[in-house]
Amino acid sequence: MIVSANVQEKLSRLGIHNELDLILHLPIRYEDETHLFPISDAPSGQVVQIEGVIIHNEVVIRPRRQLVCQIEDSSGILVMRFLNFYGSQIKTYAVGKRVRLLGEIRTGFFGAEMVHPKCRIVRESESLAESMTPVYPTTAGLTQKILGKLIGQVLQDAQKTQALTETLPEKIVQKYRLAGLKESLMCLHNPPPDVSVEALQARTHPVWRRVKFDELLAQQLSMRLHYRQRRSHAAPVLAQKGKLAKLLLKQLAFELTTAQIKVSAEISRDLAAAHPMQRLLQGDVGSGKTIVAALAALQSIENGFQAALMAPTEILAEQHFQKLSAWFDPLGIRVVWLSGSQKKKQKQAALDAIALGTAQLVVGTHALFQDQVVFHQLGLAIVDEQHRFGVHQRLALRMKGALSNTVPHQLMMSATPIPRTLSMSYFADLDVSIIDELPPGRAPIVTKLIAGNRRDEIIARIQHACQQGKQVYWVCPLIEESETLQLQTAMETYESLSKEFPDLSVGLVHGRLSTQEKTGVMASFKQGEIQLLVATTVIEVGVDVPNASLMVIENAERMGLSQLHQLRGRVGRGSEASICILLFQQPLSEIARKRLKIIFEHTDGFEIARQDLQLRGPGEFLGARQSGVPMLRFADLEQDGELLLAAQATADEMLNNYAELAQRHIARWLGDKTEYLRV
Numbered sequence: 001m002i003v004s005a006n007v008q009e010k011l012s013r014l015g016i017h018n019e020l021d022l023i024l025h026l027p028i029r030y031e032d033e034t035h036l037f038p039i040s041d042a043p044s045g046q047v048v049q050i051e052g053v054i055i056h057n058e059v060v061i062r063p064r065r066q067l068v069c070q071i072e073d074s075s076g077i078l079v080m081r082f083l084n085f086y087g088s089q090i091k092t093y094a095v096g097k098r099v100r101l102l103g104e105i106r107t108g109f110f111g112a113e114m115v116h117p118k119c120r121i122v123r124e125s126e127s128l129a130e131s132m133t134p135v136y137p138t139t140a141g142l143t144q145k146i147l148g149k150l151i152g153q154v155l156q157d158a159q160k161t162q163a164l165t166e167t168l169p170e171k172i173v174q175k176y177r178l179a180g181l182k183e184s185l186m187c188l189h190n191p192p193p194d195v196s197v198e199a200l201q202a203r204t205h206p207v208w209r210r211v212k213f214d215e216l217l218a219q220q221l222s223m224r225l226h227y228r229q230r231r232s233h234a235a236p237v238l239a240q241k242g243k244l245a246k247l248l249l250k251q252l253a254f255e256l257t258t259a260q261i262k263v264s265a266e267i268s269r270d271l272a273a274a275h276p277m278q279r280l281l282q283g284d285v286g287s288g289k290t291i292v293a294a295l296a297a298l299q300s301i302e303n304g305f306q307a308a309l310m311a312p313t314e315i316l317a318e319q320h321f322q323k324l325s326a327w328f329d330p331l332g333i334r335v336v337w338l339s340g341s342q343k344k345k346q347k348q349a350a351l352d353a354i355a356l357g358t359a360q361l362v363v364g365t366h367a368l369f370q371d372q373v374v375f376h377q378l379g380l381a382i383v384d385e386q387h388r389f390g391v392h393q394r395l396a397l398r399m400k401g402a403l404s405n406t407v408p409h410q411l412m413m414s415a416t417p418i419p420r421t422l423s424m425s426y427f428a429d430l431d432v433s434i435i436d437e438l439p440p441g442r443a444p445i446v447t448k449l450i451a452g453n454r455r456d457e458i459i460a461r462i463q464h465a466c467q468q469g470k471q472v473y474w475v476c477p478l479i480e481e482s483e484t485l486q487l488q489t490a491m492e493t494y495e496s497l498s499k500e501f502p503d504l505s506v507g508l509v510h511g512r513l514s515t516q517e518k519t520g521v522m523a524s525f526k527q528g529e530i531q532l533l534v535a536t537t538v539i540e541v542g543v544d545v546p547n548a549s550l551m552v553i554e555n556a557e558r559m560g561l562s563q564l565h566q567l568r569g570r571v572g573r574g575s576e577a578s579i580c581i582l583l584f585q586q587p588l589s590e591i592a593r594k595r596l597k598i599i600f601e602h603t604d605g606f607e608i609a610r611q612d613l614q615l616r617g618p619g620e621f622l623g624a625r626q627s628g629v630p631m632l633r634f635a636d637l638e639q640d641g642e643l644l645l646a647a648q649a650t651a652d653e654m655l656n657n658y659a660e661l662a663q664r665h666i667a668r669w670l671g672d673k674t675e676y677l678r679v
């Protein structure tokens, strides 16, 4: 395909880099130019084509300059109106010219009219289009005509060449009653007049089914291949001894839930295998993932290997460090802390212990995968709140621990529940364990939505709660545009609340405090010395203070659903009935109103995530993960669940029995978009 540099640049803006990209650049809708409606009989509210002769042409000045023409056919008269027009159009649409208009008819002041229709001059009894006219997504400066022509050319060539040969085994085509890919694409680009445009546009037509299946299959194939490749490495075999685990469980104040036992068993089995575990542990906020991680770490340590736990924020990492030290110290296991803000001397000591292997468990932030860190023998890398890290960061930690001939096991944890279809598609390169119950005895959280101008009521409520020995979080508004402004707001809130509650002890924690200061504040809050903790969203992840049972979130309308769910999850961790008050400012945008409704009505993280996915679509929902994984353009996870299941089953069968076809299928759909899969 030879195109000018200018066109090429436009095409690449549309993500089109080769001929196949062009073929897969599918219409967003169709225009029906295959027949004509009489003016008086044309249905309103849909795009129709009419033809007639111009009987009047006038530039009207009021209420604003516009070109108005009248078109007549044997059945009636229609007004054509252009609010923006070139001088040349006045001449082109001269009285007596025959025109074809495509547009929606509305009833205006002067009767039936079309505003800004597609309009062209035609000869008498000029032939009609034989197929629907596709309308492609395009970019400024690239007309439908050029784009359509390019696609047409490539399609025609593809007829002759091997570009669209079948990549599916006949058996699969039969089993799922799939249309041919070539036929499907031809139909999508040039639908014959008898095809239902509605079904094409709604993407429910059988030809769409084939395209979506192929797309889903390509994603499954590439991710499963990636999975298999990583699995082909060797990993330290961490035998299931269970002695340390027993000791730890004995000192706990609680019994594991059935779900915790189940996922721990899944993890333990993986660790004992000779290839690296690549498991995602999902569990709602407060479901108790930390103890599961601790048990996994023990299995590594018990076999003479180190374990590392990485968390996305200092507060969370520090809290993990404290909790795990408290659990592991009595077992005689050395836990070491590593963070970016550590003093040089302490950091060096930590690095030495890590390199020597005397540090058996290392807990820290991003600092864990920096260059100076060299593990003696890492058996297991645990990543908490995995969605906060990009693919490359997680990979870096795993590679850090790679010895000459083995790769460590990896456990990723996520408190943002991932809807099933999403996890089946975008996380198909991982094994998934789900903690699907909360520890017993948790009193449910009551959520209240209160307009910001009713702040007084809340002040009284806080006073009352603290008098009863309860503790309270006050979460300051998120100000995305400026961290400085957010900090300032937090300080001001702290000052005003300190004045409003002269007899309470009020604390403040925010992202700009040093690690030591943060730790100090959190420790005082945990010990009950601080009654009311003013905080920025730094407390969003992981923070665990069971005695806190009231939370106020200011400007909740600015926050995303998973953030609200995470924040709310900071309360309701004890047996005390908890309340979360969401303060909001009016007026609410449509999307903010929807979010608040969802968070008000639901406490189940999986349900909230499902609705969040519907609201935002997978791209935004996935965040960092998006960068590495082939995104879906055609299939819709909500609607095409059945196809997703079919693609999942087919992927494994093809990798096992039709490896060559599988490779061709991946190459066709993903081409060079699979760098991530090679790492």
Ligand code: ADP
Pocket (backbone or CB within 6 Å): 254, 255, 256, 257, 260, 283, 284, 285, 286, 287, 288, 289, 290, 291, 415, 439, 440, 542, 544, 546, 573
């Ligand atoms: P998350 O899954 O959000 O990381 P955590 O691991 O922080 O949850 O656990 C939340 C709280 O529940 C902690 O205080 C933890 O000690 C407690 N917990 C964990 N498992 C149980 C259990 N089986 N029974 C009672 N409490 C538990």
Ligand code: MG
Pocket (backbone or CB within 6 Å): 289, 290, 384, 415, 542
């Ligand atoms: Mg956690």
